[in-house]
Amino acid sequence: MAWGTGSWPDRLQEAxxxxxxxxxxxxxxxxxxxxxxxxxxxxxxxxxxxNRIHGCQSEAHxxxxxxxxxGFRMRGGADAQIVQGLxxxxxxxxxxxxxxxxxxxxxxxxxxxxxxxxxTPSRSNGFLNMFERVRSEAARLIGNxxxxx
Amino acid sequence: MALDIAAIRADFPILExxxxxxxxxxxxxxxxxxxxxxxxxxxxxxxxxxxxANVHRAVxxxxxxxxxxxxxxxxxxxxxxxxxxxNMVFTSGTTEAINLAAWGxxxxxxxxxxxxxxxxxxxxxxxxxxxxxxxxxxxxxxxxPINTDDGTLDxxxxxxxxxxxxxxxxxxxxxxLGTSNPIERIIADAHGRGRGGAGAKVLIDCAQGAPxxxxxxxxxxxxxxxxxxxxxxxxxGIGCLLVDSDTMAEMVPFMSGGDMIEEVHLTHSTxxxxxxxxxxxxxxxxxxxxxxxxxxxxxxxxxxxxxAHCRGLGRWTAEQIRGIDGMTVHGEHDSDAGSGVVSxxxxxxxxxxxxxxxxxxxxxxxxxxxxxxxxxxxxxVTSTNRVSFYLYNTREEAVAFVEHLRExxxxxx
Numbered sequence: 391m392a393w394g395t396g397s398w399p400d401r402l403q404e405a406x407x408x409x410x411x412x413x414x415x416x417x418x419x420x421x422x423x424x425x426x427x428x429x430x431x432x433x434x435x436x437x438x439x440x441n442r443i444h445g446c447q448s449e450a451h452x453x454x455x456x457x458x459x460x461g462f463r464m465r466g467g468a469d470a471q472i473v474q475g476l477x478x479x480x481x482x483x484x485x486x487x488x489x490x491x492x493x494x495x496x497x498x499x500x501x502x503x504x505x506x507x508x509x510t511p512s513r514s515n516g517f518l519n520m521f522e523r524v525r526s527e528a529a530r531l532i533g534n535x536x537x538x539x
Numbered sequence: 540m541a542l543d544i545a546a547i548r549a550d551f552p553i554l555e556x557x558x559x560x561x562x563x564x565x566x567x568x569x570x571x572x573x574x575x576x577x578x579x580x581x582x583x584x585x586x587x588x589x590x591x592a593n594v595h596r597a598v599x600x601x602x603x604x605x606x607x608x609x610x611x612x613x614x615x616x617x618x619x620x621x622x623x624x625x626n627m628v629f630t631s632g633t634t635e636a637i638n639l640a641a642w643g644x645x646x647x648x649x650x651x652x653x654x655x656x657x658x659x660x661x662x663x664x665x666x667x668x669x670x671x672x673x674x675x676x677x678x679x680x681x682x683x684p685i686n687t688d689d690g691t692l693d694x695x696x697x698x699x700x701x702x703x704x705x706x707x708x709x710x711x712x713x714x715x716l717g718t719s720n721p722i723e724r725i726i727a728d729a730h731g732r733g734r735g736g737a738g739a740k741v742l743i744d745c746a747q748g749a750p751x752x753x754x755x756x757x758x759x760x761x762x763x764x765x766x767x768x769x770x771x772x773x774x775x776g777i778g779c780l781l782v783d784s785d786t787m788a789e790m791v792p793f794m795s796g797g798d799m800i801e802e803v804h805l806t807h808s809t810x811x812x813x814x815x816x817x818x819x820x821x822x823x824x825x826x827x828x829x830x831x832x833x834x835x836x837x838x839x840x841x842x843x844x845x846x847a848h849c850r851g852l853g854r855w856t857a858e859q860i861r862g863i864d865g866m867t868v869h870g871e872h873d874s875d876a877g878s879g880v881v882s883x884x885x886x887x888x889x890x891x892x893x894x895x896x897x898x899x900x901x902x903x904x905x906x907x908x909x910x911x912x913x914x915x916x917x918x919x920v921t922s923t924n925r926v927s928f929y930l931y932n933t934r935e936e937a938v939a940f941v942e943h944l945r946e947x948x949x950x951x952x
Contacts, residue, residue, distance in 0.1 A: 415899035
């Protein structure tokens, strides 16, 4: 299944609609802070150089593994709440999917949520770096699993 | 006569913009780059529409017009900075200007045993070139530390090492703290006591100073002054290094190619005299002309009033931010050394989150290390938020900024 514009997992589609209904950018950020508080967080004690995402202005780390049924599972941690919120939504998007579907997952959902500023390809923004890392971790997990996905 | 801010703002089309869902843009990132008045935009458009040609070479009409405008801009800019045209080398900005001083002069004239004295307040552009040169030439770099309580230079430490310095490089006004340094005293001491009394040369980084003060190169007496056009209403990609004549005679080109030569043979070349020797290749023609237009526009104002206006906004804003729970403001804004730059940090709200939340309210401010990581380390932080005012900013904008900041902290911290 190729996930992208017009074809998102149901739980992500609900979140996209929730965000897209809000036109005030401050309200969208309030929602992101709320998501951050509900995230399955990689705590700062688990942060290390290997799981650090470079290119983020904030400190950001992710860990990815396969769950018991072979689905992709990531956890993320960041010192900036907006980044933590973006990580929480990314978890919602990709967790539980077969890693092969994560490899090709489009980051366009962030734009559809009205969080396009987070996609600006500047040094002050790490979402794309983080998402690229998620996809490369999925590719690595496929390799570790003998490429059976 | 007080500045007519409404009339000033009318010259800046971009200040009419709405951002963040229809909110008026409040641009407070002027230490990064200033906005451009219509006069600069129109001058550059007119050049490209009517006069565009390469300079110094061809004899056709456009080439002559372009050369006249370009060299006319050089005259106007040099004059504004109290320099002669033969003492001004066009560069892409302050960074290239400092690199020209490092690789054009210091590389040929300094070596083992020479001390280059910097300060902890320097922008990376005034640190890294010297580090690279130290690796190659064996010079020693020392730093004047800062007093973290008020954000000023530790002049006792300066006194303790100035006698051994061969070159002193110091920022006129800090891009992080807004502190303006005692440049006149530093230059006098470097000349009188540096190199064991024989005199050290001085480089002043005026990237932040030039937009707020009339820099008088002749009166200052520093050997090198580095300036950017884009922080004083000019276009990006243009700046200059002002160099005194004796020092320029000691310089060798660090970039070479067309336009800087007299004759090129298969075995050797001879070079132009003066600034052109250091301006290889097709110059930044439209940018220089645009910077000239910016200076002509700025020249209608008393720069003392411009500085007082920016400093007043900075001082008021710093005082208000200090009153918000959890906020630390770095630097001293009540003293004469203050300017229109205010750096601050909240103890629980991440600087990047804060910057985004302010952007959502239409407020453009900077976040990060501001290309001054050693300075931020001295304060024990890795990033700050920064607002920086210029002559088109209003008290109403400062009030709105502080109100939105309070709301953000109350809601999100």
